[in-house]
Amino acid sequence: MIPVRGYANRRVAVLGLGRSGLATARALSAGGALPVCWDDSEARREAAAAEGCLIADLTRPREWEGIDALIVSPGIPHLYPAPHPVVALGQEQGAVLDNDVGLFFRSFATQEWENLQVPPRVVCITGSNGKSTTTALLHHILDACGIPSQMGGNIGRGVLDLDPGREGEVVVLELSSYQTELARALAPDIAVFLNLSPDHLDRHGGMGGYFAAKRRLFAEGGPERAVIGVDEPEGRFLAAQFREEADTGEPVIRLSVKSKLDRHGWSVFARKGFLAEWRRGRQVASIDLREMATLPGAHNHQNACAAYAVCRSIGLAPGRIEAAMRSYPGLAHRCELVGERAGVRFVNDSKATNADAAEKALLAFPRVRWIAGGKPKEGGIAPLVPLFDRVAKAYLIGEAAQDFATTLGDTPHEISGTLEVALAHAAAEAEPGDVVLLSPACASFDQFASFEARGAAFTAAVRTLLAG
Structure with missing residues (x-):
């Protein structure tokens, strides 16, 4: 505490x-x-x-x-x-x-730190998508490399429930826009901005207010290092605003999964499954992400780039970071690999409660048996139509099933009704190379108490199936 x-x-x-x-x-x-x-x-x-x-x-x-x-x-x-x-x-x-985040930053540092050789550092991670995975991945890497760390905020323990800082410790906090917007004090040593897409707009009075809430982590926080995704206009603006030196890019490290950032300072980007680190116009490291089963798809490659950039900022060597990444077990309910049988993988992405989140999972796998549906969100799955060629068949559940069936049109689908029926049919029809994917693009509340409960039900049913 x-x-x-x-x-x-x-x-x-x-x-x-x-x-x-x-x-x-x-x-x-x-x-x-x-x-x-x-x-x-x-x-x-x-x-x-x-x-x-x-x-x-x-x-x-x-x-x-x-x-x-x-x-x-x-x-x-x-x-x-x-x-x-x-x-x-x-x-x-x-x-x-x-709020509690403001109280944390007012209270975490103490006079006892004057006796420490390496005082604790705080890394704060924000963005629309990928915060939890990046936070958990970074925490895992630090732990695997023997660096004392704690994880909290919007994941795990509340910020004030964490333990007092220790010698050489790194505290990794996931912070939502709700948390950064109201905090009277923000003082991260390293701040990470992943990406921005429309979300919580009613809560922030529009897209500008939403971005402004996240920008406070940098403008008010004054971090020593800023790790910024530049695949959206807001991220490019943020990076340009906080860059102080044109040659080195200090104190900004830019991230991308869409562009080759091989000029202007320090950057980490992923292309064709490879993570690359560049400084002052030359490549200094590369990691093959393609066989990391718990980090599938471009969205997870962005998470990997962010975690890697933070680790490099605190002095870890690329080889140690890569070895730790390979042992990352994945985060529950977020493209979580539950099991595999006869060349068919079963993936729990129950956290995908809207089309934007489901899009990331569909892009991660070339051929899916897609379990989708639940309590529908505005817009349904219409934004996903360009990805329907990846769907071998959809198995629809919950209140949204009929509307989703209409949107799917000629894409093979069935109305399964329940998660149990959908999984049984998908597993029976799956072929080697297929991924049976729970990525509902819906809230869970028609049939489950939470997305965690939905994911847990899927995981339990898959494990029963694989044990049979």
């Missing part, structure tokens, strides 16, 4: 009592603050009260007496499309707004 500093003996409101909210309440208490907690969910309030949290109805003005700050959990809107009523009231009452 990271005890929060700066609020000793002061009342601090905490809105939202999920994973990060509870961790925040505990960390505030550990730092001597007096957290006052609220959640719209009665069940969460009761669970927090059972832990000893002070619960007060923060929708009532009288509860704000003596409260200095309001710490807002990431999923709660504070501006667009409309501020949560507690946030609006907190503003009226003069409370400072912050």
Whole structure:
């Protein structure tokens, strides 16, 4: 736990009592603050009260007496499309707004670090897609290379639930736009921007607000090293804005999976399955990514480039990075290789809850038996029509099945209804070289509690099938 500093003996409101909210309440208490907690969910309030949290109805003005700050959990809107009523009231009452990430950066560094030869460093990773995989991959590489590390933020442990920093440690944080937007303090040693595609636009008031939330990690954070994907206009703008030296590119390392970045400074890019590192107009390293089964497709090659760039920034040699990458087990529910039989691979990509995410998986494999469907998202799978030639057959489940069938048209498909039926039929019809791919392009809530539950059901059924 990271005890929060700066609020000793002061009342601090905490809105939202999920994973990060509870961790925040505990960390505030550990730092001597007096957290006052609220959640719209009665069940969460009761669970927090059972832990000893002070619960007060923060929708009532009288509860704000003596409260200095309001710490807002990431999923709660504070501006667009409309501020949560507690946030609006907190503003009226003069409370400072912050979140757990802001508290982390105010509290992580301590005076004890003066006695360390190599103080801890913090790497923050943001972007629309690939954050979790890049974070988990980087954490794995560091661990495999013997560098002490912790992983948290939007994956794993909440930032305030992490342990105090150790000698030579690297803390790897996945940060969403929700987290970077509100944090009053941002101070990464290395910041990573992967990519940008439309998402959460209602929450940020449009694409400009969404990019601005992510840009804060660099503009406010002032990292010593900026690793920036330049395959979209926003990334190219960000790289140009934060580059300080034309020759070396310092402090920016550019990333791409679309262009050969062989000029202007330091770059890492992937083309035709090979990762290349270039500095000052010459290649200094190359890694063959093609046989890394847990990092399939261009989107994962971008993740690999980002993790590689961070590792090079902290001094790891290319050979050590490559060896560690080859032992990466993959991240659950994200193009996760579950098993293989008779030349047929079974891949769990349950995290693909929209067409944009499913596109990455379809591009990763040349011939798929595609299990898709669930609770539909706006636009359905129409954006994926150009990739239907990769689909040997689609097996459709859930509420979206009929609409998806209409969009598929002449592409072979069936309405399977349930995940179990879809998997059984796909496995029976698959040929060597096929990939049976769960990449639903839908939310899970019609048949499962979460995408994790959906992925776990697929994984369990595949393992039962392969054991039979």
